[in-house]
Amino acid sequence: MKSITRRTLLKYSTAIAGVVISGGAVAGILTPRTTEGPFYPKPAMRFDDIDNDLVKVDDMVKEAGGDIILLKGRVVSREGEPLANHRIEIWQCDVNGRYLHARDRHRGDYDNGFQGFGHDMTDDEGWYQFRTIKPTIYPGRAPHIHVKVLDGNRELLTTQFYIAGYKFNGSDGLYRRLSAEEAESVSMVIIEHDNVLETQVDVVI
Numbered sequence: 001m002k003s004i005t006r007r008t009l010l011k012y013s014t015a016i017a018g019v020v021i022s023g024g025a026v027a028g029i030l031t032p033r034t035t036e037g038p039f040y041p042k043p044a045m046r047f048d049d050i051d052n053d054l055v056k057v058d059d060m061v062k063e064a065g066g067d068i069i070l071l072k073g074r075v076v077s078r079e080g081e082p083l084a085n086h087r088i089e090i091w092q093c094d095v096n097g098r099y100l101h102a103r104d105r106h107r108g109d110y111d112n113g114f115q116g117f118g119h120d121m122t123d124d125e126g127w128y129q130f131r132t133i134k135p136t137i138y139p140g141r142a143p144h145i146h147v148k149v150l151d152g153n154r155e156l157l158t159t160q161f162y163i164a165g166y167k168f169n170g171s172d173g174l175y176r177r178l179s180a181e182e183a184e185s186v187s188m189v190i191i192e193h194d195n196v197l198e199t200q201v202d203v204v205i
Contacts, residue, residue, distance in 0.1 A: 031203045032182040034174055036158050039099035041117045054115035054132040064114035066095035066133035070198040074126040082126030087150040090130055091117040093138045142172035156205050164189045
């Protein structure tokens, strides 16, 4: 699967409508900003393949290890207006807890079947989508996915998504800084539908 189609997005969005609690469900709550962290992969560190399917690297036979999820949502203004043609980037560690970054000295080999970084462009309704893995533990942190939203070259937001209800979220220093409403707005409620794990998180800027 090279790139996820909008038809696929609509299929899965319909299936989980009214089930997933996302950022957009919390009226008036801006998606909280947080640190970029030390392992944002610079362009020279990335694979040539930087599409929205992080589980399949171009020309590689195997897919990434870990639990594959479909992550999607809308990027909207505080008033609920869709922000079209905005670039949304995600990056995260692989199933072994390693980032695609030269300074990550975590033990173990990097999973070369995992893209590590990807981007999508929001459509006319503000929708984005990624095929990636359920975030795994990195030492000292709760499982999370880094997220950045840009309008052209202008960075609008950097944030992180967490797994809703994960038992050790409260031990994560960045997560503890969030209010209850902010934490809910960046929490991924992951459900299974037709053997696919999926979640929706809306980004409010």
